[in-house]
Amino acid sequence: MEPILLKNINTPDSHKVDVYLKNNGYQALASALKMQPDGVIQMVKDSGLRGRGGAGFSTGLKWSFIPKDPTIPKYLCCNADEGEPGTFKDRVIIEKDPHQLIEGMIITCYAIGAKTAYIYIRGEFAFGTKRLEQAIKEAYEKGYLGKNILGSNFDCDIHIHRGFGAYICGEETALLESIEGLRGRPRIKPPFPAIAGLYAKPTVINNVETLSCISHIVNKGPKWFSSIGPEKSPGPKLFGVSGHVNKPGMYELPMGTTAREIIYNHAGGIRNGKKLKAFIPGGVSAPMLVEKDLDTPMDFDSLAAKGTMLGSGGIIVMDETACIVKVAMRTMAFFRHESCGKCTPCREGIDWTYKVLHRLEKGEGKEGDVELLEKLCGNIFGRTFCPLGDGAVMALRGALKNFRDEFVEHVKNKGCIV
Amino acid sequence: MATVKINGKEITVEDGTLILDAARQAGFEIPTFCYQARLSRLGSCRMCIIEIGGQKKLQPSCVTPVMHGMEVFTENETVKSARASMLEFLLANHPLDCPTCDKGGECELQDFVFKSGPRRSPFSESKRRFHDKDKILSPVIIKNHNRCIHCERCVRICDEVVGRTALGSIGRGAKIMETSFMDSTLDCDHCGNCIEVCPVGSWMSLPYRYKARTWDLKEIDTVCPYCATGCQFTIGARNNEIVRVKSKITTGINKETLCARGRFGYNFIQSEKRLKKPLLKKNGKLVESSWDEAISFIKQRFGAGKKTAGIASARHTNEELFVFQKLIRDVFKTNNIDLDSRFANKWVTSSAIEVLNLAAGGISIFDALKAEVIFVIGSAISNENPITDYLIRQTAVDRRKTLILAHPRRFKLNSSANISLRYKPGTEGEVIKGITDFIEKGVFHGNVVGDISQVGEKFKNAKNITMFLGADILRLDNGTNVVAEIVALKGLLKKAGKNIIIQPLFDRCNQRGARAMGIHPLFLPGLKKVKENGMDCGEILDAAKKGEIDSLYILGEDIVSMYPDAKFAKDALSNIKFKVVQDTFLTETAKTADVVIPGASYAEKDGTFTNQEGRVQRLRKVISPVGNSKDDLDILCSIGGFAYKSAKEVFDDIKKEVLGYKDINFDALDGNGALVKGHGAENQGSRVKGQGASEIASASPRNDTSSNPYLDEYPFLLITGNHLFHSGRLSQNDDVLIKLLAEPFVEISEEDAKELGLTDKENVKVKSSEYEAVLKLRVVKGSQKGVAFMPENFDSVSVNQFYKKGQGIARVKIEKQV
C-alpha cells in the first residue's frame, strides 16, 4: 500500500510548512471551507473512519452529537497524550508531519463549529511540542490559523497544553480536567463530553491519528477511504511493532492486515530465529494472543471477537525467552503507578495484584495465588470508574488465560522455568 | 415522576433522583463512603454499586439517576459480593489498629465491614504505610494517612462548603494522600469539618485525642453558645468532663458542619480560671464567701427605683433573661435595662428591631436563601457567622443567583460573591441610599468602591430579594440613618412588587431572644412598649458618671473591656456604689464589682436560645456546674425570690407574655428547633410610636465622617469585630482556641500597606488619641483603603482603649515600629 499518513515523513524538513505545502498541503482545508460544516461531517461519516485512540468509535457520529447552536462555545481537543506502552504512532506524526495534524484539526473545528482547539500533548514529548509550536506558528503566519481563515470568515485558534506525565490523562475526561487545571482524573459520565466537556461546553476529543486522516478524506473522498481495508473499519492504520522482532518500527498498513503479515513480512520476523511465544496486539492493556492467533486480521471487530482489542495498534512481540509472569508483573507495575487513585478497585486492587505478582516472580508464591489473582481480576473488572482498571485486568487475564501453567509453575518451582 | 422497581418494590420518585436516594426512600440500605448529600458527586468509593436490570456492568447508585421503568437490585448476590470485595480492597491497605483509633466504635468502615464485609481476607502482603507517627497538621487537627480510604469528603467539604480549599490530593494510585499543601501545617479555618466528615479515623481532633472511646461518652444534643447562627451540636462528656463537640449530619441548620469556635471552643468550661465561689468585696479586696452570705448581701444592699439598673449579655438563655428583666423591673422597679449589643443607643436598636421585624415570626434561612438576590451588609460574615457563610456559599454556587457583599473588609465569602462593594465604615447608609437612588432615578452619589449600578440592576430584575443585615450598623452613632435608608429601599422594592426578606446577622447567640424577652429600655417581653422609657447602656454609664446610679446588676457582660472608651467606662463604674457581676470568669468588670457571683456555662444549664432566624432551640445540661458555681437561673430566682424550679416553668411564663413563643412546646424542641410565630404581634402596638426609626432618621443630622478633625493625623478608621476563632472575651479563656490565635493583630488593605511601606506580619505601632499599642500587621488584598481592623477578643490589647466616647468610630495611625 502507498503510505498515506506517513507519506511525507521521509522527505527532508517534512515538518516545515513549505515542504508540506509542496506536497499538496492545506488543499483539503481550502476545499473543506467551501463546504457546509454538515457536509464535512457527512463526508467523515460516509468514510467510515473509526477513532484510532483505542475505542474505535465512529468519528463522524461523534461529531454529529455536538449541538448545532452557534451561541454555545465548542471545543476540539486533540489527544496527543500517547502514554500506552508499545505505542508510538502519534509521536511520528507530531514530530515528522505536524501540519497534517493541524490541517485535520482546523477542518474538524470547522465541521463542529469550534473556534478553539487544544492539543493535549504528553509531557515527555518535548521535541514534539517544539515541532508543534513551530508548526502552529507557521500556520498562523500563513493564515491557516487565526482570524478569517482563507477568507472564509472562520476563526480558529490552537493551543498546546503539555501534560505532566500522567497516563490517565489520555482518558478523555481526565484530559479535560487536566486542561482545566484540575487534578487529572476521570469525570462522571454522563454528561458526555459532547454535551458538557471542556469548561462544561460541548467538546470533541479525537486522537492524533484520527485527525490526521481527515485531510486525506476531504482530499480524496470518503469512497476512496472506505475502500481501504475491511468494510466495517476501513482506512490506513499505523502499526507500531516493538519487542523481539528483527525490524521494530512503525508500519502503515490497511486495517485488517493479519498479525502474521505484520510481524513476519514487515517487521522481519522474530529475533535470532526464535519462536513466537505471545504478542500483544494493541498496547499493554490489550490481552495478549499466541501463535495460533497470528492469522487474525488486525481490525477492531476481528480482534474483539478474539477477546482482545486493536487499541492503539502498538504490537508488542515476545519470543520464547519471555517470562509471562514477569511480563504480567511489569504490566501491573505500570498500571499501579499510573492509577489515579480515585476509585477503590483500581487503586487498591491493582496494587494488590502487583504485590502478588511481585511475590510470584521473586519465587515466594503460595498455594492459591493463581486463584487469588483470578478472583482479584473478577473483583476489579467492570467496577472501576474508568477503563484504566479494566485495561489492567484484561491484560492480566490475557496472560492468565493463555499461560496459566506458567503461573502455576512459578508457585510450584518458586521461580521461573524459562 | 419516574416509577422504578427496587428489589421488586415499586416506588415513584421525582425525575433525576439518584438511585441511592430512591433506594433509601424505599427502605433499602446502601452503604456509601464518598457520597455526602451536600457535596458534589464523586462516585469513587464504589461501595454503592448496584445492579440495573438489563445492564451488564454494576453501576454506582450515588451518581446514577433513576429512569422510568428501571429495575434495580441492591441486595442480590452479585451486588453483595461486589460490596464485600470493595470492603476487602479497602481493608487491604487499611491498618487494623482499631483498638488505638479514636474513631473505633463509630467508624463507618468498621460498621460496613461488620454488616456486609468479608470475614477473612486473603491479603498477605505488607500494607502501605506512609508514616509511623500521626501528623499534627494544626493545633486542633491530627492526621493519620495510613487509615485514609480516599473518599475525599474532607477535600470537598473544605472546598465547597467551607470555601477554604486547604486540602487536596497528593500523589496517585495507592500512594494518594488527601492532605494539606505538600502535607505541611495547615493555615486554614481550623473548623474541623474534615474531621467530622471523615468516615474512618484518618482526620482526628487533637484535643479529643485518646480521651475516651465513643461508648464511654454521655452525648447530649445542645446549641452552640457563640454566634447567633444557632448551630446544633452534640457534646460528649466523660466523668463530668466535656471531651468533645460533634455535629450531626441529621440535625440543625448546620447539619455536619461547625466552625472552629463551636467545635473546639468547649475547653473554657473546665478552665482553671473559672469562678467557683461567690466573691465579696471586703476592705477593697474580693474574698471568697458562701452563697447565703452573697445572696443576702445583695438583697440587703441592692437599691430600688430609678437609681438602679441592669445590663445583661446576650449569651444567656431566654429563661434567664426573662427572669433577669423580671428581677430588674418587678423587684428593683426600674426600666433601666439593656443588652450589651455593641453598645448601640436605644433608638438605633429599637429602629433595628423595627426594620428587622423581630416581633414578627421567624423566617427560616433556607427560605431566605431561595431569593435570587442575596445582599449582605454590615457583617464580616465569614468571621462573625461562619455557618451562615457556608450556607450562603453553597447557595451562591447556583449561577441564577447573585450574591452581593458589602463590607469594608475583604473576607472569605468574597471569593463566592458576584459583586463586592467596599465603603468606609459609617457610610452604610450611603451604600443603601445609592442603591435606592439608582433604582429610583438611575443615578447615585457616594464613595463606594464597586459597581452600585450593577447591584441596582440586579435588584431591579429580581423577584425575590433577601438582605442580611449585620450587627455592625448597631455600632454606628448614625445607625438610625442606615435603618431609615433600608426602610426606604424596602418600601421602594415592595412597591415594585418584589418579595423582600430582611434577616439579621447577630454575633451573640441569643440576641434576638434577649430582645423578645424584654431586655431593652423601651420594650417589655414580647416587644410591648414600656410606659416609661428606661436608660440604655450608654445612658446608664453617663448617669453613673454623674453619680445618679446607685446599684447596677451586670449579668455576664464585660463593660470595662467592651464599652467603646475603656477609661470612661471604668470611671463611670467606679462611681456606682453597689455593683453585682454575675459571670463565669473574673473579667475586668468583675474585678471592680462589690459582689461577684459565679454563674454557669452553656453546658451546665438548661434553657432555650433564639437564633437570628427566630428559631428557638433547646440548650441542655451536660455536666453539673464546676466547683461551687450555680445555674444562673437558680441564682436569679433566689435573689428575686421567684418560685421557678426549672427552665421549663419559666418558659411556660414566657409563653404567656411573648406571643411568638405561644405554640412552642419546650419538651418537644428537637434538633431543628421551632421558629417563633408572628401571631399578629407585629401589629400589637409594639412599634415605637412617635419615635419610630424613620422619623428619627429624618430629624437627626447625617454624620459626615469626612469632616473629622483627626483625619490627617489619624488616617485610619478602626473597626472591630470577632475573629473567626474567637467570640467576645469569653474565648480567650479557652486554651485550645487561644492556640489558634493567641494575640491580636491589626489588619489593613494592601494599598495602604504599600503606601506606608509596611509588610505582612511585621510589628507596627497603632496609635489613637487615647492609646497606643504594638501589634502584628496583617495585610489583606482587596479591603477598603483607610480602614484598619482589630479583633476585639483579647485583654492584652483591648480595642476599646483606642476609642473615645462621642467621637464615633475611632481613628488611628499605623507606623513602622522602630
Add this chain to the structure above:
Amino acid sequence: MTDFLKKILFIDLIKGLSLTLKYNLSKSFTIRYPDEEKWLPYQRFRGLHTLNKDAQGRELCVACELCAKACPTKCITVVPMEDNNGIGIADRIAKIYEINLVRCMFCGFCEDACPTTAIRMGREYELACFSLDCAKADKQRLLAPQEIPVEFEGGYVIKARLERTKEGIRVRPDLTKKKRWW
C-alpha cells in the same frame, strides 16, 4: 450366732480401727495452708489480673477499653492518654487502669476481649485484706510481675510460709519445693 461372736470379739471395731490406722500411716491430704503449704493453681486459673509487657519491656496495653466494655460487672476503668516515650507498644497507653476487685467475678471476659494479650488472669488468689483500698487494683499493681511466673506449671502444692509484717499478712511461697497433691 456369728453376730454374737462378732460382737464379743470386737470385729467391727478392729475393722474400723484398722482403716483409721491405715490412713494414719498413709500420705496426708491436708494442705497445711497458710502456715506450711499453699496450693499453686493450674495455668488456666482465673485469679488476680496481670498487665503484661512485651519482650522489650513495653506495655502491651493500648488502652482500647475493650476489656471495660466486655466486663459484665463494669469493674474495669480505663482512661487512655498519648505517650511518645515508647512506654507502650503504641502511642496510646493507659493513664488510669483500675479494676475493682470487689466487683470482679473473675469471668475472664476481659482476657478474651483484649486484642494485644495485655490483660491476663493470673494465679494470685489471696485477695482478702482489711481495708477497701486494696480492693482496687491499679495499673502499677497489675503491671508488677506476680510471684508465680506464667511459665511455671501449676497443679502443685508448694512449700509456703506465713509472714506477718507491718504491711499485713502474706504467704510467701517457695517455688523450688513442690509436690503433687494427690
